Amino acid sequence: MNIWNAHFECMELSELRRIQTTRLQETMERVYFNVPYYRNKMQEAGLGPESLQHPEDLQKFPFTTKQDLRDNYPFSLFAVPISEIVRIHASSGTTGKPTVVGYTRRDIVTWSEVMARTLTSAGANRNDFIHVAYGYGLFTGGLGLHYGGEKIGASVIPVSGGNTKRQLQLMQDFGSTVLACTPTYALFLAEAIEENHIDRNTLKLHTGVFGAEPWTENMRREIEEKLRIRAIDIYGLSEIIGPGVASECIMQNGLHINEDHFYPEIIDPDTLEVLPEGKAGELVFTTITKEGLPLIRYRTRDLTRLTYGKCPCGRTLVRMEKCLGRSDDMLIIRGVNLFPSQIESILLEMSEIKPHYQLIADRINNLDTLELQVEVDEEFFQDKISQLQTLRQKIQNNLESTMGISIQVHLVEPKTLARSEGKSQRVIDKRKY
Numbered sequence: 552m553n554i555w556n557a558h559f560e561c562m563e564l565s566e567l568r569r570i571q572t573t574r575l576q577e578t579m580e581r582v583y584f585n586v587p588y589y590r591n592k593m594q595e596a597g598l599g600p601e602s603l604q605h606p607e608d609l610q611k612f613p614f615t616t617k618q619d620l621r622d623n624y625p626f627s628l629f630a631v632p633i634s635e636i637v638r639i640h641a642s643s644g645t646t647g648k649p650t651v652v653g654y655t656r657r658d659i660v661t662w663s664e665v666m667a668r669t670l671t672s673a674g675a676n677r678n679d680f681i682h683v684a685y686g687y688g689l690f691t692g693g694l695g696l697h698y699g700g701e702k703i704g705a706s707v708i709p710v711s712g713g714n715t716k717r718q719l720q721l722m723q724d725f726g727s728t729v730l731a732c733t734p735t736y737a738l739f740l741a742e743a744i745e746e747n748h749i750d751r752n753t754l755k756l757h758t759g760v761f762g763a764e765p766w767t768e769n770m771r772r773e774i775e776e777k778l779r780i781r782a783i784d785i786y787g788l789s790e791i792i793g794p795g796v797a798s799e800c801i802m803q804n805g806l807h808i809n810e811d812h813f814y815p816e817i818i819d820p821d822t823l824e825v826l827p828e829g830k831a832g833e834l835v836f837t838t839i840t841k842e843g844l845p846l847i848r849y850r851t852r853d854l855t856r857l858t859y860g861k862c863p864c865g866r867t868l869v870r871m872e873k874c875l876g877r878s879d880d881m882l883i884i885r886g887v888n889l890f891p892s893q894i895e896s897i898l899l900e901m902s903e904i905k906p907h908y909q910l911i912a913d914r915i916n917n918l919d920t921l922e923l924q925v926e927v928d929e930e931f932f933q934d935k936i937s938q939l940q941t942l943r944q945k946i947q948n949n950l951e952s953t954m955g956i957s958i959q960v961h962l963v964e965p966k967t968l969a970r971s972e973g974k975s976q977r978v979i980d981k982r983k984y
């Protein structure tokens with residue numbers, strides 16, 4: 552079994568803890584002296600960099616959340632001068648503004664390293680053609696896989712997302728062997744192969760590296776059968792680095808976390824207490840080598856559990872269970888993260904409608920759909936059908952230009968959506984993961 556960096560991936564636990572402690576201490580110094588936000592927060596809690604002597608001391612430190620990133624938009628959490636930043640990415644924030652992340656040259660090297668580990672643990676090597684159908688751009692999927700693929704010496708095909716016919720054509724012509732995209736797009740491609748009567752034997756695919764959204768074991772089985780490949784789960788989030796935070800090996804039994812770069816904890820999302828090994832809860836990361844945007848105890852909102860047991864692949868890195876839920880209301884639609892609050896703030900700016908709405912997520916022909924039902928203002932509802940059509944189109948355009956995905960809009964009469972006394976149910980997710 553190939554391992555990209557056996558020194559770190561198969562390290563004795565005691566040695567790993569020693570390295571983590573040193574790196575955690577360096578990180579505490581870095582944020583204390585370079586990020587006023589962290590210095591203030593630590594001082595308020597009566598803490599300094601020296602308060603961390605062991606990894607367990609981390610529990611004394613305050614958490615960082617998406618809201619903190621938003622409050623410091625765009626660059627105030629960066630721990631280096633902008634002249635040291637060589638790349639910027641961004642992902643959805645909870646309202647309006649995106650969450651911005653910055654990388655130094657060394658961060659890009661780290662990212663390529665963890666992506667090289669990801670691809671190697673999936674079974675890829677320099678002889679592979681890696682077909683990257685994750686989006687390139689502010690999203691970290693495309694470029695993350697790209698740099699990792701180049702690092703292992705494979706031939707990277709930067710197709711990016713969309714245009715399924717062309718994807719299939721290139722896959723056949725170039726002989727793509729590793730497919731990198733979201734699991735739902737992999738299923739969509741599988742269907743398209745059948746529909747276009749493409750002989751599977753003309754394709755050389757053997758492995759898929761899928762992530763950026765939750766997917767079940769059932770989906771894995773379906774993808775593996777339809778595409779006749781091994782489907783590997785890869786996990787990450789922009790705030791921490793992008794893809795490359797954790798990934799499955801070919802045992803397909805938990806995702807190895809690159810603990811020498813990202814220190815994990817599991818907390819109870821309600822009490823915020825750290826949970827003992829094996830208990831399910833919310834995953835929290837502290838980056839321990841990042842320079843551009845180091846984060847202390849970042850709440851991912853992803854729910855999982857950790858296993859420290861030995862993996863037959865030889866890696867000693869802790870494994871996290873496949874992530875299937877979140878402790879907030881973030882939705883992932885065709886790989887794009889969105890929060891109901893973002894949609895709400897767009898709707899609130901339009902006087903013709905009431906802020907009563909419901910979002911319905913579904914999966915039709917293996918593609919995620921999102922429908923918005925929204926109540927029209929009483930006065931406006933008396934208008935001509937053509938005016939209502941124009942309004943519907945306007946809402947749809949506003950949403951698409953801000954969120955980057957198309958959302959089907961349905962206008963409904965005033966007072967038709969169910970009201971609730973407590974927290975209203977804004978989202979109905981009909982997808983079966």
Ligand code: DLL
Nearest residue numbers: 642692762763764765785786787788789793794874
């Ligand atoms: O989705 C990074 C990524 C790109 C991961 C390509 C894997 C492959 P964000 O857009 O910031 O970053 O979204 C991060 O997506 O907090 C999870 O909720 C979800 N997520 C990512 N990977 C998985 C996975 C990228 N394998 C958010 N399983 C995370 C379940 C996942 N959820």
